[in-house]
Amino acid sequence: MNTESLLRAARESLREGGLRGCLLVRDLHTGEELGIDPDTQLPSASLVKVPLAVATVERIRRGELDGAMALEVRPGRISTPGPTGLSRFRHPARVAVDDLLYLSTCVSDGTAADALFELTPPARVAAILRELGLRDITVRHGMRELSETPEERFDATQAHLAHALAIDAGTSGRGHRVPQLDTTRANTGSARAYVDLLQALWRPSAIHPEVAARTRDLMAHNLFRQRLAPDFSSDATTWSSKTGTLLNLRHEIGVVEHADGQVFAVAALTESLVPASSQPGAEALMSQVARTLRDHLRQL
DSSP states (O other): OOHHHHHHHHHHHHHHTTEEEEEEEEETTTOOEEEESTTOOEEOGGGGHHHHHHHHHHHHHHTSSOTTOEEEEOTTTSOOOOSSGGGGOOSOEEEEHHHHHHHHHHSOOHHHHHHHHHHSOHHHHHHHHHHTTOOSOBOOOOSGGGGOSGGGGSOGGGHHHHHHHHHHSBOTTSOBSSGGGOTTTSOEEOHHHHHHHHHHHHSSSSSOHHHHHHHHHHHHTOOOOSSSHHHHOSTTEEEEEEEEEETTEEEEEEEEEETTSOEEEEEEEEEEOSOOSOOHHHHHHHHHHHHHHHHHHHHO
16 A cells, blocks of 8 residues: 555544544654654653653753652642542652652652652743753643543543533534633643654753753553553563653654564544544554554665
């Protein structure tokens, strides 16, 4: 199948599966890439925790922060509800900055991320990204805002109403009645912007080698692997990634390193058109389409 036919079939597959997909796969050796709407800006959800990690480790490298410094995280002081880590703690905890990095990136702990955002506010994270030559990822707010969507106002039996609002309340200019989905107010990035970030972490760039190595290690130990990992993990590959989820958004970015030396950066940012919280079929579909693009690149 030629490239044009493959991309057309991939778009149709996503559409039939109830997804709008913005994907990009790039060969980090040759620079060749394949994508579907890779320049469309979407809210980043938890993908923003990778830029946060880069900025935090960079500040540790500069001596502005001490990775061993312990912060007291009190329930209610940084009250970011969530399903994992400190977000579920009932009592105060003292946690070192280095360990907050682990919790934020590998466990996608929103409370740990907001503790880091208190040290390096969103505007400072954005400024550090610009210093490192990464200009197309916008960081405007911390993680608490992501826990204040309409979904939190409904009980579990009515969650589909929040998803219906997420699907139907957008504008053609990517504005939205839900602030967290409005690209003029939310943290945002495109598939291309996140692949550029991955390339900067895996290839020589303005990011210091120590910072890049630490961020790669965090992504290698990411625990949430239900989306792209099934199609990119094997005994002959290493998959390092980060997911992002918010209402009808299901994202994952990552790098697959093959035993034969090939290395591909992958970004799959998707919007579901189906008003349901649990959609394993959609996650399998986005993974299959991303792998199809990677497989085609390997054959070029």
